[in-house]
Amino acid sequence: MGKIASAHAYANNEVAYLAWDIDGKIEGCLGFEVVRIYLEPDGSVSLRDDGEEDRVPCAAWVGFKGQRNPHWLPQTTSIWPVQKLSWRDLTLRKRRNRAQLRPSEISVRYEIRPLGDWRPGLEPAPDPVPETVAVAKRGADGRPVLDADDRSVKIEAKAYDGKPRPLGYLGPAVATNAIRVTRxxxxxxxxxxxxxxxxxxxxxxxxxxxxxxxxxxxxxxxxxxxxxxxxxxxxxxxxxxxxxxxxxxxxxxxxxxxxxxxxxxxxxxxxxxxxxxxxxxxxxxxxxxxxxxxxxxxxxxxxxxxxxxxxxxxxxxxxxxxxxxxxxxxxxxxxxxxxxxxxxxxxxxxxxxxxxxxxxxxxxxxxxxxxxxxxxxxxxxxxxxxxxxxxxxxxxxxxxxxxxxxxxxxxxxxxxxxxxxxxxxxxxxxxxxxxxxxxxxxxxxxxxxxxxxxxxxxxxxxxxxxxxxxxxxxxxxxxxxxxxxxxxxxxxxxxxxxxxxxxxxxxxxxxxxxxxxxxxxxxxxxxxxxxxxxxxxxxxxxxxxxxxxxxxxxxxxxxxxxxxxxxxxxxxxxxxxxxxxxxxxxxxxxxxxxxxxxxxxxxxxxxxxxxxxxxxxxxxxRRQGKKGWSGFLATEDTWLDPYADGAKGALMRYFARG
Structure with a gap:
């Protein structure tokens, strides 16, 4: 069975770009988990206040077919994995839940790990059951409903709709090089x-x-x-x-x-x-x-x-x-x-x-x-x-x-x-x-x-x-x-x-x-x-x-x-x-x-x-009158075929070698 053969990360002062390559098809692969790991100046992993390593699974917004994200809320790539061999870490500095920039002058590396449907014998990925969250109530036209003071009415809802899909890890995590986020x-x-x-x-x-x-x-x-x-x-x-x-x-x-x-x-x-x-x-x-x-x-x-x-x-x-x-x-x-x-x-x-x-x-x-x-x-x-x-x-x-x-x-x-x-x-x-x-x-x-x-x-x-x-x-x-x-x-x-x-x-x-x-x-x-x-x-x-x-x-x-x-x-x-x-x-x-x-x-x-x-x-x-992407992650591993046989992903393979 194939595995991740190489992975490399690059950054400017705003965004990180990661690319990885595989040495063959990873059977049953439904995508990749991408985790950002914060580093100390000496290269060791930073620790949070609770003593845990500062590891952040990267955010994803697109669910599997049969799931919906009506409130446009992020899950992690542990739940909605990356179905290609590259990733732009847009939230490295730019938060997506509020208009704020994280500080620069930090060092990070990434770990990339293949995921497939969970089965006995596989290490399970994080629980995919959606949390209950407060969201803006929306009318039939999709617009937020306002109260008498023109404030958005909040309701409780699931973070996403549809049946959760439990995933498991198909192989070990592969780490990228460390990168510095700096101008x-x-x-x-x-x-x-x-x-x-x-x-x-x-x-x-x-x-x-x-x-x-x-x-x-x-x-x-x-x-x-x-x-x-x-x-x-x-x-x-x-x-x-x-x-x-x-x-x-x-x-x-x-x-x-x-x-x-x-x-x-x-x-x-x-x-x-x-x-x-x-x-x-x-x-x-x-x-x-x-x-x-x-x-x-x-x-x-x-x-x-x-x-x-x-x-x-x-x-x-x-x-x-x-x-x-x-x-x-x-x-x-x-x-x-x-x-x-x-x-x-x-x-x-x-x-x-x-x-x-x-x-x-x-x-x-x-x-x-x-x-x-x-x-x-x-x-x-x-x-x-x-x-x-x-x-x-x-x-x-x-x-x-x-x-x-x-x-x-x-x-x-x-x-x-x-x-x-x-x-x-x-x-x-x-x-x-x-x-x-x-x-x-x-x-x-x-x-x-x-x-x-x-x-x-x-x-x-x-x-x-x-x-x-x-x-x-x-x-x-x-x-x-x-x-x-x-x-x-x-x-x-x-x-x-x-x-x-x-x-x-x-x-x-x-x-x-x-x-x-x-x-x-x-x-x-x-x-x-x-x-x-x-x-x-x-x-x-x-x-x-x-x-x-x-x-x-x-x-x-x-x-x-x-x-x-x-x-x-x-x-x-x-x-x-x-x-x-x-x-x-x-x-x-x-x-x-x-x-x-x-x-x-x-x-x-x-x-x-x-x-x-x-x-x-x-x-x-659309201009040609043809059907485009469904808007959902694939539910079978055939999405990986053109990457495995080399028909797709030349740009990613180039950057994966570092």
Whole structure:
């Protein structure tokens, strides 16, 4: 009989990703129990106040066929086991029963153990009989019932419905390596937002009072005191506050700025900042609507600000970086990444943020800031007026044609590119130098290419998506997995066409698949579950905070061979397509040879990819009129067959080897 052959765990400061492999089919296996074990600094198991080891079976929400979870309450993986060979420990820091984050800077390992139906001779798993708990009473429409004071009426109910299924252990537990949950990685502080809104816990939070109000979620995430906002923003806000608590001054280059808490942070440091603020997009015929409030507040406070107003659809000032200068005005660190300084950027999208504590790297960003300062644009008569001819000057473009390269104290190689770095204003077939370097690294990949992107290019052309597919086609041993936000970025997207302007009914609609799968290549786009998707206990989810408007996956990340000494991590503001290099103010950072940083970013990619992969597959099946997943765990061991014969699970097997 088969057994677990290897298991490995990885983490960033938010999430752990576990993967394991089997050496053959485990007969009768109905899934795996996953237990989180807290560790002391010396590696020993932590003890609770009662003297027991601090072991926490991970939470699960999906029951077996014949069971229901109408109140969306967690059981453990000892009762509802994991029916795949990987697991994202989303509750490592993010509680799911209340909007609170557990502390970071902890060490844990995991134990994974196969489960099947209990029979004599097997060690029994924990008792599956559901507890009686207090839950919100719900009406026929599924919404909570409120009392006269608009408070949710509580009733007693079983934690789940249906016949309990006693399970037993089919083999010994296999332990993973120990991992550290931290944002400090050598010269880096890396963190990630929790802004995945297509999630059942968030749906339940919004419906908790029985009413879903217009713009309710935007109201929650706009309030600096709101727990949901803090939960979704994660460590990005604390990291920025800690940065501005440092002595010295700051150079900022920002694209969007509308979050009140961050505006207040800038105003509180108004005598220590110099800001280059670009414009936001067109809204009902006017430019810069989103930034207008913050811009005026900064002007009124006499902040040192240069208005970098492109006010056209060809160019944007897309940076989001901060250079920290010491008391002698020498650059010491830089904050960058994909996170816009907006409410949705912080708490309504997936994003990454990083501080690089290296004087040479910080100086490269400071030099770029000064080059922008010395490349002023004509100002519109009114800030909301269009400026169709505004673009970067030729000297600024030329100055960005070569990167800055450094060796960090930990031995990793770091390369910084700035944009635009092509002489032409509009893109052509010529590959920009920064993307040429990314493509070169991607072509050297030996095991895996992972990525997250917002909208690098239509139909995956002239960007990293199309390149990744071509590389995957050439080497089908390579794992290529990624997720995008925009439907138009999918490689199998087909734009709509106008056949006859005089006959609107003859128009062809765009074809917008949710998935792209070809041999070893798997790309998905951000999708959600709707009420009609599954017949079990899932309900309709949010996808964006603005009712369908805006980015969902806003990261711009590529991770290459994360388990290799030759790994590479690519991040920044750059959208990873030709347009960014030709037209926009951008920054792009490439780090090679830092396996810890690669692991942190790989976990983030896997977290987002895995979350949306399930939803995208369900949405694509619905689009094709096919039946999707039942919404329940399988009750026989056949679910394991494709893993045992190798037809499924290549990504998991890669990470399982460590």
């Amino acid at each position: 400090w990685i050598g010269p880096f502080q890396s963190t990630f937002t929790n802004g995945v809104l297509a999630a059942q816990w968030l749906r339940n939070v919004i419906w908790e009072d029985g009413v879903k109000r217009p713009n309710e979620l935007m109201g929650m995430i706009s309030d600096p005191k709101n727990g949901i906002r803090k939960y979704l923003a994660g460590d990005v806000l604390p990291m920025l506050r800690e940065l501005f608590e440092q002595a010295g001054s700051f150079l900022l280059a920002l694209y969007e700025l509308d979050d009140n808490e961050l505006v207040d942070l800038l105003l509180a440091n108004k005598n220590r900042i110099r800001l280059i603020l670009a414009n936001t997009g067109l809204v009902e015929g006017e430019w810069d609507v989103r930034n207008s409030h913050a811009r005026q507040a900064l002007i009124d406070a006499n902040v040192d600000i240069q208005h970098r107003m492109f006010n056209n659809s060809t160019h944007i000032g897309h940076n989001k970086f901060v250079v920290h200068l010491d008391d002698d005005d020498a650059p010491v660190a830089v904050f960058t990444g994909s996170t816009n300084w907006t409410t949705t950027g912080l708490a309504g999208q997936t994003n990454n943020a990083i501080i690089i504590e290296d004087r040479n790297v910080a100086k490269a960003f400071a030099d770029c800031w000064h080059r922008m300062l010395n490349d002023p644009l004509d100002l519109p008569t009114e800030f909301d007026d269009g400026m169709p001819d505004n673009q970067q000057g030729a000297p600024f473009r030329t100055s960005n044609e070569t990167p800055a390269r450094f060796t960090l104290d930990n031995g990793a190689k770091l390369e910084v590119w700035f944009s635009p770095n092509m002489p032409a204003r509009r893109k052509s077939s010529a590959i920009p130098p920064d993307l040429r370097e990314i493509y070169r690294l991607m072509r050297k990949a030996e095991q895996a290419i992972l990525f997250l992107a917002f909208y690098p290019g239509q139909s995956g052309k002239d960007c990293i998506v199309g390149e990744a597919i071509e590389i995957g086609r050439t080497d089908q041993r390579l794992i290529v997995s990624g997720a995008v936000s925009s439907a138009q970025a999918m490689p199998n997207y087909v734009p709509g066409r106008k056949n006859d302007r005089n006959d609107p009914e003859d128009d062809e609609e765009a074809v917008s698949p949710h998935t792209f799968t070809e041999a070893n290549v798997s790309i998905v786009r951000a999708s959600r579950l709707d009420d009609r998707d599954l017949l079990s206990d899932f309900g309709g989810e949010e996808l964006t905070a603005k009712g369908g408007i805006g980015a969902i996956i806003h990261d711009k990340v590529v991770v290459i061979d994360p388990l290799s000494d030759d790994c590479a991590v690519i991040f920044g503001s750059h959208n990873l397509g030709f347009k960014a290099s030709y037209s926009n103010d951008e920054n792009l950072v490439i780090v090679r040879g830092d396996k810890a940083l690669a692991a942190a970013y790989a976990v983030h990619v896997l977290d987002v990819y895995d979350h949306y992969r399930f939803r995208a597959i369900e949405a694509e099946l």
